[in-house]
Amino acid sequence: MNTLAFSLETPAPPVLALGAWFKNTVCAARGGEALLSPLVGDLDSAEACKAHEAAAAELCAWLGDAPRLIAHDLHPDFHSSRHAADLGAQLDVPLLPVQHHHAHIAAVCAEHGWRAPLLGIALDGVGLGTDGAAWGGELLQVDGAQCTRIGHLLPLALPGGDRAAREPWRMAAAAFHAQGRTAEIEARFAAVATPGGAAMVATMLSRNLNSPRTSSMGRVFDAAAGLLGICSHMKFEAEAAIALEQAATRHIDAHGWPLPMTDGWIIRDDQLDLLPILMRLDGAEEVEVGVGVDAAAAHFHATLVAALADWVMRAVERSSITTLAWSGGCFLNRLLSSGLKQNLEMRGITVLMPQRLSPGDACIAAGQAWVAIRHLEQ
Numbered sequence: 001m002n003t004l005a006f007s008l009e010t011p012a013p014p015v016l017a018l019g020a021w022f023k024n025t026v027c028a029a030r031g032g033e034a035l036l037s038p039l040v041g042d043l044d045s046a047e048a049c050k051a052h053e054a055a056a057a058e059l060c061a062w063l064g065d066a067p068r069l070i071a072h073d074l075h076p077d078f079h080s081s082r083h084a085a086d087l088g089a090q091l092d093v094p095l096l097p098v099q100h101h102h103a104h105i106a107a108v109c110a111e112h113g114w115r116a117p118l119l120g121i122a123l124d125g126v127g128l129g130t131d132g133a134a135w136g137g138e139l140l141q142v143d144g145a146q147c148t149r150i151g152h153l154l155p156l157a158l159p160g161g162d163r164a165a166r167e168p169w170r171m172a173a174a175a176f177h178a179q180g181r182t183a184e185i186e187a188r189f190a191a192v193a194t195p196g197g198a199a200m201v202a203t204m205l206s207r208n209l210n211s212p213r214t215s216s217m218g219r220v221f222d223a224a225a226g227l228l229g230i231c232s233h234m235k236f237e238a239e240a241a242i243a244l245e246q247a248a249t250r251h252i253d254a255h256g257w258p259l260p261m262t263d264g265w266i267i268r269d270d271q272l273d274l275l276p277i278l279m280r281l282d283g284a285e286e287v288e289v290g291v292g293v294d295a296a297a298a299h300f301h302a303t304l305v306a307a308l309a310d311w312v313m314r315a316v317e318r319s320s321i322t323t324l325a326w327s328g329g330c331f332l333n334r335l336l337s338s339g340l341k342q343n344l345e346m347r348g349i350t351v352l353m354p355q356r357l358s359p360g361d362a363c364i365a366a367g368q369a370w371v372a373i374r375h376l377e378q
Contacts, residue, residue, distance in 0.1 A: 003059075004036040006356065006366075009113035013376050014063045016056065016087070017071040017368035018080040020100060020127070020361050024052055027365035028059035028067070029373060034110065035059060036357075036366050043079040053083055060087075068376055071096045071368035073103070075128040096372050100127025101138045102147035103367030104327035104359075109142065110370035112325075112352050117143040119150075119312065119321050123336075124328035124361070125165065125218035125238075134158070136216025139270070139315060142325075144374035150315060151270035153220065154178075155213035159201045164219070167233050168240040169193060170201055171219050172226030175278045177205040192232035217330045220274055224300050227281045228293045238329065245333050247297035252335065258299050260306035272311045277303045305339035313347060325352040327367075331359040 014030040024040040037055040041048050060067070072084035074097045081097070088095045098106075104127075105120030120140040129135035130149070137153030157174045158164040164171055169192045173185045185202040193201070204211050218241065225231045225240035230247060234240055251258075264277035281296055316322055324344065331337045331353070341351050357363040 002038050004038075004356065006034055006036070006111060007113075008032050008034055008110070008373070009115060012373045013068045014065055015069045015071065015369050015372040015376070016060060016063065016067040017098075017365040017372060018052070018056060018073075018084045018087075019365035019368065020073045020080060020103075021075070021078045022125075023358075023361040023364075024048070024080060025362050025365045026052065026055040026059055027369040028063050029369045030063050034366065034369055035062060039362055049079045049083075052080060056083065056087065066091045067093055069094055069096050069372045071098050071372040073097070073128070073364065073368075074099045074130070096368075096375055098368045098371045099130055099147060100364065101129075101135055101140060101328070102142065102371065103364045105140055105142050105147070105325050105367070106370040106374075107357050107363035107367030108325040108327050108352050108354055110366050111355060111357050114323070114325070114352060115144070116323070117141065117321055118323040118325055118352070119315055119319065121308065121312065121324065121326040122328045123217035123326070123330035126214065126216055129215075134212060134214035134216060136214060136218055136328075137220065137272070138215065139272075139311060141315075141319060141321070145371050145378060150319075151272065151311060152215040153217060154271050154273040154275065155215045156219060156223070157205055157208075157211040158214055158219070159204045159211045161210055161212060165222070168222035168226035169232040170226070171223035172278075172282075173198070173201050174205065174211075174219075175223045175227065175275060176282075177202075178275055179279055182206050192226075192229075217328070220278070221330065221333075223278055224281055224297075227278060228296055230293055230297070238332075241330070241333065244297050244300070245335055247294045248301045248335055251294040251298035252301075255295075255298075257339070258295065258302050260303040261299060262306075264303035265307035265310070267307075267311055267314065270315075272307060274304070274307060277307075301335045301339065305336065305343055308340055309343040309347070312344060312349065316349065322348060323350040323352065327354055327359045327363060329360040
């Protein structure tokens with residue numbers, strides 16, 4: 001097995017971490033070293049589940065002794081969580097459920113050998129929160145095995161549940177609904193929906209039927225792409241977000257970064273509301289005058305960077321913590337990561353980013369292992 005090895009800052013007791021559902025990996029740590037398995041992939045097939053179990057068995061053998069703790073995702077229905085329960089019972093080892101976004105930030109801590117308290121931003125598609133809701137746009141304060149959610153994105157409805165994560169026009173419709181514009185949904189989105197689909201979504205939203213709420217940043221990118229007409233239905237994961245970034249990059253390469261829309265976000269009670277910028281995209285002047293969506297996509301990115309920096313700086317003022325880690329699949333967006341890094345470092349913030357580890361869910365097992373180690377130190 002071609003594992004990724006990385007050093008630990010201090011000697012660790014033997015622990016095993018089984019990762020999440022998407023982009024699954026397995027991690028084991030002992031002494032001063034941790035090993036991360038090759039990418040198993042999404043645990044949505046019998047073959048992937050068997051590969052996951054084989055990776056766990058191989059890393060258990062590498063540990064030599066039974067692990068002191070087996071860490072897994074908070075979601076009880078993931079195959080990785082169920083396998084953790086099976087292994088725990090077989091080996092008589094206790095389990096440690098780790099919240100998905102805590103694991104994201106913990107992976108960055110593990111990679112950088114960071115042990116002091118820090119702030120964290122985790123931006124991705126979805127991860128089960130401690131309240132049972134779908135999280136994905138989280139501002140955290142992390143201190144070893146302890147994690148506090150100190151802010152989150154304004155939740156949006158997911159009309160149709162998981163289907164909304166595949167059809168960005170539905171997230172655009174959810175933004176309309178959140179702004180009190182439900183009556184406009186049918187006319188606005190009829191052209192991109194299946195026959196009767198826009199009316200059905202409007203009804204679902206107005207009656208709160210099969211429309212769970214999520215704080216996911218991934219779904220905000222989807223809403224922006226849907227509003228601009230860049231992508232209404234996705235053929236592959238993150239297609240809408242990638243297309244939105246590409247459009248913005250074309251404009252920025254040609255004209256430089258635009259100024260952010262200063263009225264494009266609202267922060268209240270530590271909740272970041274991006275509806276103002278989303279609604280500006282629906283009637284974007286850049287589109288109306290025929291310049292195209294590229295300039296509007298660039299304005300969205302510039303405003304998002306400014307909004308996130310504002311959100312972080314308010315947390316810095318309250319906590320006096322000036323180190324920030326970030327992770328999550330949204331940070332694969334180079335405009336977001338480079339723009340936010342520059343903005344925060346100009347304000348004196350130390351930014352820790354994934355380097356050898358991916359910001360996506362392939363890092364989750366490493367973060368779980370780090371939390372397990374810190375838990376045993378308590």
